Amino acid sequence: MDALANRFYAAVRTFWRGLESEVCKEMASALTGPQMYMLHYIHRERQCKLTQVAEMLEVKPSAVTVMVDRLEKAGYVVRANDPADRRAILVEVTPLGEEVLARAVRKRDEIVEEHLARLTPDERRLVTELVEKLTGGFGA
Incomplete structure (x- = not known):
């Protein structure tokens, strides 16, 4: 089994x-893999604290600050003070960030579909069901 x-x-x-x-190649260096992952998480949360992003990525807040700086400089996110806690910084995706993320998701879907096309319809169904079964113990 090993x-x-x-x-x-x-x-x-x-x-x-x-x-x-x-x-990332398709994105013409618009985003790195980790930046895309971070942007997707922020998009999913709509607005979140930088500390939440650091916890999700399992990195120090200083590392997240550097990544968010780059996303903000590119115009993909904006930061604001949390009105409920002035010490906290909130981050959210901009319309430009939404656009670049949507483009990345479309490209990801195209690539996955190309690879799944190598399989028969039954194999596609089976591999999907098996991966879903394997990932069932992990959080969404």
Whole structure:
């Protein structure tokens, strides 16, 4: 089982890195993989504290500040003081950030569809169901 687990991990990692690389290539350096992940999280939360983003990424708040600085400089997010807690900083996605994220998601979907097209309809259904089953123990 150990060899199979290693093969599985290597295949999933290779697929994920290849997907991320292709999407970033399409984005013409508009976003790095980690920036895209952060932008997606902020978009999903609508507005969140920088400390929330740091916790989600499991990094120090200072690392998040640097990444948010770059996203803000590119016009993808804006920061504001939290009216409920003046010590906290809120971040949210701008319309330009929404646009670049939507473009990245469309490209991601195209790439996934290209890879799934290599499989028969039954294989596509099966692999999807199996991955859903494997990820069932993780949070959304």
